[in-house]
Amino acid sequence: MGDEKRVDVAAHAAAFLAQDDVHEPMHDKNLWSARMKRDAAARAVPEWETLRQLASQIKEHTLTHLYNYLLEFESNATKRGAKIYWARDAAEHNQHVWDILREKNISSIIKSKSMLQEECGMTAFLENRGITVTESDLGERIQQLDDQPPSHIVMPAIHKTPEDVAQLFARTIGTDPRNTDPHYLTEAMRNDARRRFLEAGAGMTGANFAIAETGSFVVCTNEGNADIGASVPPVHIASIGIEKLLPKVKDLGIFIRLLSRSALGTLATQYTSHFSGPRKGGELHIILTDNGRSKRLGMPDFWTSLKCIRCGACMNTCPVYRRSGGLAYGATYSGPIGIILDPTFDESKYSELPYHSSLCGSCTEVCPVKINISDQIMQWRKVMAAKKHLPVSRRLAFGAAGKIFEHPQLFRSAETMASGAIRFTPDFLLYNRVLNPWGRHRELPHFAGQTFREWYLQYRAKNNEHGEQRP
Amino acid sequence: MENNARNQVLAAVERQMPANKTAYPEMPDFPRLKTDLLIAFENRVKDAGGEVFRPADAAAAQALLASQHAQAKVICSATPEITGNRDIHAVKDPHDLADVDVGVIRARLGVAENGMVWLTEEDLEVNALGFLSQHLVILLSPQAVVGDMYDAYLRIHLEDTAYGCFMMGPSATADIGAVLVHGAQGARSLSVYLLA
Numbered sequence: 001m002g003d004e005k006r007v008d009v010a011a012h013a014a015a016f017l018a019q020d021d022v023h024e025p026m027h028d029k030n031l032w033s034a035r036m037k038r039d040a041a042a043r044a045v046p047e048w049e050t051l052r053q054l055a056s057q058i059k060e061h062t063l064t065h066l067y068n069y070l071l072e073f074e075s076n077a078t079k080r081g082a083k084i085y086w087a088r089d090a091a092e093h094n095q096h097v098w099d100i101l102r103e104k105n106i107s108s109i110i111k112s113k114s115m116l117q118e119e120c121g122m123t124a125f126l127e128n129r130g131i132t133v134t135e136s137d138l139g140e141r142i143q144q145l146d147d148q149p150p151s152h153i154v155m156p157a158i159h160k161t162p163e164d165v166a167q168l169f170a171r172t173i174g175t176d177p178r179n180t181d182p183h184y185l186t187e188a189m190r191n192d193a194r195r196r197f198l199e200a201g202a203g204m205t206g207a208n209f210a211i212a213e214t215g216s217f218v219v220c221t222n223e224g225n226a227d228i229g230a231s232v233p234p235v236h237i238a239s240i241g242i243e244k245l246l247p248k249v250k251d252l253g254i255f256i257r258l259l260s261r262s263a264l265g266t267l268a269t270q271y272t273s274h275f276s277g278p279r280k281g282g283e284l285h286i287i288l289t290d291n292g293r294s295k296r297l298g299m300p301d302f303w304t305s306l307k308c309i310r311c312g313a314c315m316n317t318c319p320v321y322r323r324s325g326g327l328a329y330g331a332t333y334s335g336p337i338g339i340i341l342d343p344t345f346d347e348s349k350y351s352e353l354p355y356h357s358s359l360c361g362s363c364t365e366v367c368p369v370k371i372n373i374s375d376q377i378m379q380w381r382k383v384m385a386a387k388k389h390l391p392v393s394r395r396l397a398f399g400a401a402g403k404i405f406e407h408p409q410l411f412r413s414a415e416t417m418a419s420g421a422i423r424f425t426p427d428f429l430l431y432n433r434v435l436n437p438w439g440r441h442r443e444l445p446h447f448a449g450q451t452f453r454e455w456y457l458q459y460r461a462k463n464n465e466h467g468e469q470r471p
Numbered sequence: 472m473e474n475n476a477r478n479q480v481l482a483a484v485e486r487q488m489p490a491n492k493t494a495y496p497e498m499p500d501f502p503r504l505k506t507d508l509l510i511a512f513e514n515r516v517k518d519a520g521g522e523v524f525r526p527a528d529a530a531a532a533q534a535l536l537a538s539q540h541a542q543a544k545v546i547c548s549a550t551p552e553i554t555g556n557r558d559i560h561a562v563k564d565p566h567d568l569a570d571v572d573v574g575v576i577r578a579r580l581g582v583a584e585n586g587m588v589w590l591t592e593e594d595l596e597v598n599a600l601g602f603l604s605q606h607l608v609i610l611l612s613p614q615a616v617v618g619d620m621y622d623a624y625l626r627i628h629l630e631d632t633a634y635g636c637f638m639m640g641p642s643a644t645a646d647i648g649a650v651l652v653h654g655a656q657g658a659r660s661l662s663v664y665l666l667a
Contacts (some may be wrong), residue, residue, distance in 0.1 A: 015540035026648075027520050030648075031650040033649070034649075046502055046667020047499075047501050047502065050499065052500075053496075054496050054498070057493060057494075057496040058495065058496060060493035061492075061494060061495045061496070062492075063488070063489070064488055064489050064491070064492045064493050065488070065492065066484050066488055067481060067484050067485045069486060070480075070481060070484065071481070080633070081633075086476040086477035086480050087476060087480075088476050088479055088480055092476055126554050136656060137646070138644045138646040138647070138655055138656075139644075139646035142646065142647075148545050155645070155646060156497070156568065156646070157646055157647070157650070158646075160647075161648060162647050163649040165647050165648075182647035182650040182652055183650075183652050184526065186644060186646075186647060186652040186654070186655055187654070190654065190655065190656060194655060196567075197656075198566055198569055211629070214629045216489075216629045222642070222643045222645075222655070223642050223643065223644050223655035223656040223657060224602050224642040224655070224656050224658070225655070225656040225657070226601045227598070227601065227602045227636065227657065228599070228603065228656055228657065230598070230634075231565055231597075231598035231599040231601070231602055231603075231634075232565045232566065232599050232603065242480065242484065247495065249624055249627075249629055250498070250624050250625065252619040252620070252624050253619075253621040253623070253624040256620055256637075257584075257619075257620050267515065267518075267519075267584065267586075267639070268584035268585050268587060268637070268639050269619075269639070270519065270638065270639050270640055270641070270642060270643050270657075271636055271637070271638055271639070271642075271657070272587070272636065272637040272639075273634070273635070273636045273637075274629055274634065274635045274636070275633070275634060276629050276630070276632065276633055276634070276635075277633045278596075278633060279592060279598050279633050279634050280592060280598075280633070288480070290483065290484075291481045294480065294484045294486075294487045295483070295487065297487040297488060297489070298486070298487030298488075300489075303489060312484075350499040396597075438549060465511070
């Protein structure tokens with residue numbers, strides 16, 4: 001647990017910013033556009049705020065009664081003919097997959113996007129055992145071919161330009177490197193993936209929701225790739241985190257309305273698929289996986305992060321994420337939700353993440369299940385400070401500020417005085433490239449006569465209907 | 472080991488569940504769509520990248536399909552109204568559908584809120600028909616359109632089918648440069664034929 005494995009998110013973000021004048025502005029623009037579409041979609045639903053409240057409450061209800069709902073799901077899915085496996089951690093999850101494949105002599109699989117499988121490092125595990133694993137979601141496939149993890153939950157390759165993808169595909173699947181048309185590139189991948197779908201011995205999916213009442217699970221995609229994987233090979237293996245449970249089928253009416261509107265501003269994903277037992281002539285294996293979730297459930301300050309439905313809205317709205325790129329976080333989950341999930345897997349490794357936030361609170365405002373993300377980021381800073389995880393550069397720079405950031409009331413009163421304080425912060429701390437790589441591209445932050453909070457309260461009073469201002 | 476893992480996960484969950492329990496919420500009666508459901512449905516299908524047609528009868532639908540997909544070599548229909556040249560009931564293995572140009576399926580219901588159609592394993596006959604076909608033609612009774620997702624979930628029965636899909640237009644992606652492209656992995660196009 002030494003410093004060498006600690007993710008230096010600020011340095012990674014600085015590298016993303018510094019690479020050229022194209023990637024960061026494009027990334028910022030595309031994600032902000034998703035945020036604006038989300039706002040329009042939310043405004044078009046009169047009961048939007050009620051939906052958020054209900055979704056939050058249903059999730060909290062399920063999580064506080066999770067034991068019973070897991071038993072109910074297991075019993076109903078088994079009755080439908082699915083085979084249920086339990087995994088305490090990533091290693092057990094991967095072992096189950098490997099055992100199923102080995103028993104059936106399967107050497108190649110096709111998989112749709114699953115954050116849980118990412119979390120478990122499943123692809124590398126299987127590849128080391130001679131299994132050919134092909135990602136079927138276009139963005140995931142791009143990332144796989146480039147030997148990178150996804151940089152965004154919903155848009156895995158959003159940090160890449162079409163030029164990047166054209167170069168990558170030219171190198172890996174033989175397209176014309178000068179043709180950067182997304183239509184051409186998507187068509188090329190469609191044709192490449194088609195034969196892999198037909199050759200695969202098993203299709204793997206994740207799950208967006210699992211329904212206790214019927215033992216069903218729901219997978220949402222826009223490409224239809226999960227459905228090809230589930231309907232063409234004879235074996236379907238689904239990895240499901242134990243927090244994905246919902247009590248009833250009718251709950252989906254609320255969650256499906258929230259999910260894609262929050263993610264991309266569309267009314268739903270193109271495919272919302274419900275699996276209740278194996279298809280005619282097929283097999284269905286479900287791996288219910290804990291991997292740290294039960295531990296998180298017992299953390300009084302952080303258990304509500306288990307409500308997350310992985311829409312990515314907090315990432316799209318985050319001013320820090322939009323300018324850093326998701327890979328900067330060096331973790332399975334990036335952006336605001338990543339900041340509060342990743343340290344539950346490894347506190348030391350991800351100890352820098354809670355400081356990679358402006359605490360503007362926008363993530364909390366857009367979260368469809370009302371997770372108090374920014375409060376939890378603040379809370380993680382306290383944990384990191386208490387455990388002395390803060391690296392030397394930060395301890396110097398944040399010194400007194402650290403105390404203040406831990407106490408919002410103090411922060412508010414101190415904010416108005418900060419314009420004085422910042423003048424006395426030694427320049428070498430702000431601009432030294434090693435200590436603070438962000439400084440390279442930064443003007444000295446001059447504090448406005450009006451604080452953000454004062455401005456925001458005034459602004460909101462004036463524009464309570466259309467209060468979106470790009471943070 | 473398996474039993475052990477199961478019992479340990481369940482025991483950990485039981486131990487770690489917050490003591491303060493949240494009640495399952497009362498569901499309010501949400502405001503219902505007041506506009507013409509069929510018109511709203513048509514518009515939403517178009518928004519999702521699909522098309523809607525109103526053939527007068529089955530013969531007109533058959534002619535429409537022939538003109539819409541004049542180049543199609545393999546047409547596979549899971550409906551009695553439309554005749555193709557690949558018998559879905561003779562398909563033993565989903566791989567046999569890899570060369571289908573047009574798949575034809577009757578949907579149980581449509582959703583005005585978003586333009587979705589509901590297809591089950593029983594409607595598809597072979598699930599892969601909905602995903603390996605290059606193009607899809609969906610037959611839907613104009614009487615079978617419901618208002619929103621709440622209504623839709625009250626009308627479907629997950630306990631009666633191993634597989635059901637709400638399909639909203641053709642396959643789509645925006646994974647390259649955030650540019651919308653249809654036909655990523657599933658169907659390149661989706662047409663709804665409103666036919667009682």
